[in-house]
Structure formats: C-alpha cells, structure tokens
Amino acid sequence: MPEKLKMPSQELHSEAWWIRVLDDELTPDEEVRWGAHLLQCESCRQELAALTRVDLFLSQVPAPPALPAGFTDATVQLIARRQRWRRMLSFLAGSLVIALTSLLVVGVARSTLSSFELGVGVMFFARDTLFHSLVQTMLALLVRWRTILPYMVGTALVAYALVVPDGLLMTFAVVWLSSRRRARGMA
Amino acid sequence: MKGLPVRMSVGEDGQEAIEGDFLRLAQRGDAASITKLVETYQQKVFNVCYRMLGEVTEAEDAAQEALVKAVTNLHSYDVERPFKPWILRIASNGCIDRIRRRKDALSLDGMGEDGAWEWQAGNSPNPEREYLRNERHAAVRAVLEDLSPADRMVVTLFYWEGMPYIEIEEVTGLTVSAIKSRLFRARRTIAELLVQEETYA
Numbered sequence: 198m199p200e201k202l203k204m205p206s207q208e209l210h211s212e213a214w215w216i217r218v219l220d221d222e223l224t225p226d227e228e229v230r231w232g233a234h235l236l237q238c239e240s241c242r243q244e245l246a247a248l249t250r251v252d253l254f255l256s257q258v259p260a261p262p263a264l265p266a267g268f269t270d271a272t273v274q275l276i277a278r279r280q281r282w283r284r285m286l287s288f289l290a291g292s293l294v295i296a297l298t299s300l301l302v303v304g305v306a307r308s309t310l311s312s313f314e315l316g317v318g319v320m321f322f323a324r325d326t327l328f329h330s331l332v333q334t335m336l337a338l339l340v341r342w343r344t345i346l347p348y349m350v351g352t353a354l355v356a357y358a359l360v361v362p363d364g365l366l367m368t369f370a371v372v373w374l375s376s377r378r379r380a381r382g383m384a
Numbered sequence: 385m386k387g388l389p390v391r392m393s394v395g396e397d398g399q400e401a402i403e404g405d406f407l408r409l410a411q412r413g414d415a416a417s418i419t420k421l422v423e424t425y426q427q428k429v430f431n432v433c434y435r436m437l438g439e440v441t442e443a444e445d446a447a448q449e450a451l452v453k454a455v456t457n458l459h460s461y462d463v464e465r466p467f468k469p470w471i472l473r474i475a476s477n478g479c480i481d482r483i484r485r486r487k488d489a490l491s492l493d494g495m496g497e498d499g500a501w502e503w504q505a506g507n508s509p510n511p512e513r514e515y516l517r518n519e520r521h522a523a524v525r526a527v528l529e530d531l532s533p534a535d536r537m538v539v540t541l542f543y544w545e546g547m548p549y550i551e552i553e554e555v556t557g558l559t560v561s562a563i564k565s566r567l568f569r570a571r572r573t574i575a576e577l578l579v580q581e582e583t584y585a
Contacts, residue, residue: 264427
C-alpha cells in the first residue's frame with residue numbers, strides 16, 4: 198500500500214499524535230493502527246508505560262493540608278481593613294478637590310471684581326488647569342477603581358460652570374460691570 | 385489498545401459555584417456574602433498555591449493575598465462570567481510573582497523549608513504513616529520544582545483541579561494547544577525524574 202501523506206497529528210511518533218492518544222481522541226481507525234503499532238514498537242510501549250506511571254504518580258498525591266480554623270476570619274478582616282483604607286483615600290481625594298476648587302473659585306471671583314482683564318486671564322488659566330487636572334485625576338481613578346465619586350464629578354462640573362470664560366462668574370461680572378457703567382453714565 | 389485515561393483528578397469538588405446574584409451582593413460590600421465567598425473558594429485557592437509554592441505558610445499567605453485582591457477588585461469583575469477561573473488567575477499570577485522573587489533572592493536550599501514538616505509532625509498518632517506521607521509530599525514537591533512555573537500551574541490545574549482545557553486557558557492565558565503541549569512535555573519531564581529517583585533511591 199502506498200504511503201499516504203500524513204498530517205503532523207497523524208505521524209505516529211509526533212507530539213501531536215501522543216497528545217491525541219493521551220486525550221483519548223483517536224478515531225476508531227487510528228486506534229486500530231495504534232494498537233498494531235504498539236505491538237511492534239518497543240520505544241512507544243515504554244513511552245506509554247512511563248506516561249501512565251506519571252499519571253498514576255500524580256493521581257496518588259496526598260491532598261494539601263486543610264486551612265487553619267481562623268483563616269476565613271483573618272482574611273475577611275484584612276478585606277474590611279483594605280476597603281476602609283480605600284474609602285478613606287477616596288474621601289480624602291474628594292475633599293482635596295473640593296477644597297482646591299473652592300479656593301480657585303474664590304480667587305477667580307476676587308480677581309475678576311478687582312480687575313476685569315486680570316479676572317479674564319485667571320479664568321482662562323483656571324479653565325485649562327482645572328479641566329486638565331480634573332480629567333486626569335478622574336481618568337486615573339476610573340482606571341484604578343472603576344468608580345466615579347458622584348460629588349467629584351459634581352464638583353468638577355460646578356467649578357467648570359463657574360470659572361470658565363463663558364461661565365457663571367464671567368456672566369455675573371459682565372452684567373454687574375455693565376450695570377455699574379450705566380449707573381455711572383446716568384450719574 | 386488505548387492508553388490509560390489520563391485525568392485522574394484528586395479531590396473532586398462537589399460544591400456549587402457561587403451564583404451571579406450572590407456575587408453582586410458581595411460586590412456591593414455585603415459582609416455575609418463576602419465571608420461566604422471567601423469560605424467557598426479559600427481551600428481551592430490554597431490548594432493551587434500549595435502546589436505552586438510547595439510550602440504551607442507561604443501558600444497560606446499567597447492564598448490570603450489572592451482572596452483579598454479578588455474581593456477588593458470585585459467591582460472590576462463581570463458577574464456573568466464564572467468566578468473560579470478569575471480568582472485562580474489572580475492566585476496564579478501571585479504565585480508566579482512569588483516564585484520569581486524567590487529565584488531573585490537565590491536561596492541555596494531549593495527544596496523548601498522544614499516548616500511544612502513541622503506542621504504535620506507531632507500531630508499524628510501514626511508516625512510511620514506520617515513519615516510516608518511526608519515522603520510523598522516531598523517527592524511531589526521535588527518533581528514540581530523542576531518544572532517551570534507555567535508548567536507547574538498547568539499540571540496543577542489539570543491534574544488536581546480537574547479543569548478542562550478551556551478553563552485552564554482562562555486562568556493561564558495560554559492557548560489550548562500551548563497547554564496541551566506544555567502538559568505533554570511536563571509529563572515527559574516528570575517521567576524522566578521518576579526514573580532518576582528510582583535509580584538513586
């Protein structure tokens with residue numbers, strides 16, 4: 198019978214063939230072929246015996262020891278501690294953002310009222326800085342903890358609405374300044 | 385003629401897997417659910433760590449670390465997916481890191497401390513049986529230590545956790561064909577080691 202071209206997984210001594218043998222994946226024809234081959238091939242017989250011995254050895258391994266009684270409690274306590282720490286950290290971060298934002302808003306408001314140009318300049322600067330730093334912080338927290346603290350988002354939005362050049366503070370300043378000009382004009 | 389059925393997994397696990405709703409409770413921080421979660425998976429995680437690290441105290445530490453990490457990162461876990469591969473993946477990565485750190489520290493006593501033996505000594509009424517059991521533990525440890533960490537993990541998951549290839553793929557990140565290949569070569573390595581041990585016993 199002419200030798201057919203064999204696929205790698207049909208080559209009798211290949212790794213792929215052995216893997217299929219051990220996984221019990223031979224077709225009935227292949228099983229017949231394998232059986233016949235084993236009768237002739239000493240090295241395959243030895244290999245099979247050795248691999249079988251390995252399986253036996255590994256299956257007779259004694260089970261790992263049981264965990265000590267206090268393990269669950271100790272672990273749960275550790276988890277609680279870690280979560281408390283995380284909560285404290287995010288509270289701290291949130292408070293920091295609020296504090297910085299308040300300072301910023303107050304600073305911008307005061308500078309706007311004293312000098313218009315200065316106020317506008319500060320607003321532009323504040324907008325850029327605030328936006329960048331808040332977005333970076335929130336992205337970092339998002340990636341790390343996958344949670345958005347609602348008040349952080351709220352704070353950021355409020356600050357943004359207040360402080361940007363076309364935001365509330367600016368609007369208030371424009372309205373206030375133009376009413377003052379009108380008052381002076383009328384005087 | 386067939387080869388013997390390959391997988392003889394020890395310690396058949398009859399426990400129910402933790403359900404999605406239960407996990408959601410744990411995600412929200414419900415203490416009772418978290419405790420139940422830890423209770424359910426702790427031994428399994430420990431077993432894997434023990435096979436990987438070969439030593440009881442270190443395995444306990446590694447298991448605890450993995451459980452804590454899993455629970456505190458529950459918010460990033462998709463509740464619809466099976467939990468076991470996910471937590472074992474965390475444990476597996478932790479163990480492999482520890483092994484790497486161990487190698488860097490380069491201890492000359494590669495066989496593992498007597499700590500494992502102390503744990504068992506003096507507790508058993510039958511010292512001879514304990515001795516033989518320790519011998520077996522030591523023999524398996526010696527064999528496992530000669531495998532690479534990745535191979536060790538694949539062998540552990542396949543033989544002692546009875547995991548199908550697809551689950552092992554989830555835990556290790558290796559493809560199924562890579563797993564089969566590693567498993568086969570690991571078996572060959574172990575076969576040679578067993579022959580050597582018999583020769584020098």
